Amino acid sequence: MKSKLLGSIVSATLALTASATLAGPLEDRIAAGEPIRLGFAAAAPWAHPGENNEPLGFVNQITLDLLARMGHTEIEPVVTDWAGLIPSLMAGRVDVITGGMYILGSRCANIDFSEPIGQFGNAFIVPDGNPGGLQTYEDIKNAGVTMAAVAGYVNVEEALKVGIPESKIMQLPGTTEVLAAVKAGRAEIGAMTAVEAYDLAAKTDGIGHTDTNALPQWTFNWVAVGFHPEDDQFRADFNAAMPGYIGSDDMLSKVEQWDYLPSNVPGDDASMEWACANR
Structure with missing residues (x-):
């Protein structure tokens, strides 16, 4: 009995340790009741601040909708210069970055991207x-x-x-x-x-x-949402929320005011992995 009990305790401890290892900084913040800090620059019509820094623009709209599909609605907007977006993410000052950021090999070396949400020139x-x-x-x-x-x-x-x-x-x-x-x-x-x-x-x-x-x-490039490399599971969950939304009538009706057109919807063959290797 003692052996079985000890084994159960060890197993439970290992499971908790594994769970803690899988959880990234963003998931830890969410578990602690903190809002998701959304970083973006004033780059209309991709992303720009409204009153009280309200996240506007089609990349912000798409990101907010996908986060809501994941069950996350507590968002704190953080506005910075374009050149400060990636440094802010890497320094832990923001959790997610938008703003119409192209998937480029030079950026993939520092941050992780979601799957593409649009293609643009x-x-x-x-x-x-x-x-x-x-x-x-x-x-x-x-x-x-x-x-x-x-x-x-x-x-x-x-x-x-x-x-x-x-x-x-x-x-x-x-x-x-x-x-x-x-x-x-x-x-x-x-x-x-x-x-x-x-x-x-x-x-x-x-x-x-x-x-x-x-x-x-x-x-011509593919646009995506940027995440800290340690938030890989959260990024995977974000990607999992995309099917059925990207390119849907619901999405297009919301983003057409910011000149996102049906022709900008990424094709089925578009992928973050390909863009990182070829752009």
């Missing part, structure tokens, strides 16, 4: 009429002009890959600053995601945009 903002005739990174390199971009955006990597000198890339905190640089003539062109470029051009006199389809296929 990039574009440029230019003075009305595009006087320089600039449509691609190659055009920018050949013209020798200055390109403004958001620090930490994929556009910086893409420009360097094509051969644009770092001295010709003006890195700024956000798309508002990129727009200001182009309007003031400090940069001839501004690089960003296509949805941001189209949105800014529609709202700003004297500013137009290029066609995302003028860029090569390798510049």
